[in-house]
Amino acid sequence: MAYERAMAAMFRMNEQTWARHANPWSVWTRNTALPLLVVAIWSRVWLGWWALVPLALALLWTWLNPRLFPVPASTRNWASKAVLGERVWLNRRQVPIPAHHSRALHLLSAIAALGLPFLAWGLYNLQLWPTLLGSVLIYAGKLWFLDRMVWLYQDMCELHPEYRRWLY
Template identity: 60%
Template sequence: MADPGRLSERLMLMDEAAWARHANPWSGWSRLATLPLLSLAIWSRVWIGAWAWAPVVLVLLWTWLNPRLFPVPRRTDNWMSRGVLGERLWLARRKAPIPAHHARVAMILSAFSGLGAVVLGFGLWVLSPGWTAAGLVLAMGAKLWFLDRMVWLRQDMAGET
């Protein structure tokens, strides 16, 4: 079965240098705006018609550029940096296994995030504010919980307390 995280990493062309820069908390926190901005860009078809492709392309460009724009952080002892570094461990779990309890929860949270993306997509398709908001809350809530789990994973893998 294909791993959506690995697929995303390959599509984003994330190499070691990009991951090192993405560990900058400015990169991680600003990246959280991507899904709401993409939703707004897609919704803008109501107001600007076919010109909505322009903001969609800009958000996708931002998504690709974001992990490359910020410098390598001087410190990684903050929640977001640890979450990003833990996500890196998660994506490399086939080469370097991670504790089963982390893998199980991360898979469940990823499924909820995916479900949120489906709900969000439906809401954007039918232009329903309720479905769109529900999808955003579910997808982003699960992603933030996933990131929190990645902080825990990184701490466990590094032998930190």
């Protein structure tokens, strides 16, 4: 939980930023962040210390993405509900969520986290198979996590008026 709050604080996700991030364009283009980071890190082979430039650009894209797109006309779509579910998940200390959601989301986070050592090893040693395996595990865990966020949001917006207000 502390990790998630630290990430939200680092990205300075306020009410307006969350509203803009609920735009499906923001959600789908956010999936480019990991490949951009991978290529930027791998580019040290070709660029040497200049690889810090694409790395900085990839990190800037990761920070900029939730702010770049306008507030969506509607949040009645899968991508927007995934973002709304993330907000519910981050707020679970104030508004508890059902245990079956919590267990599933922790498991999916663990699947994504399982990819990190493979990705790090592959990038450090410039080996393709661990880099790809790590990326696949991260994406599988994260996309399944987002799908579960939609389910969480749909369940919780029926129970909590504040969450219901986010749907338009």
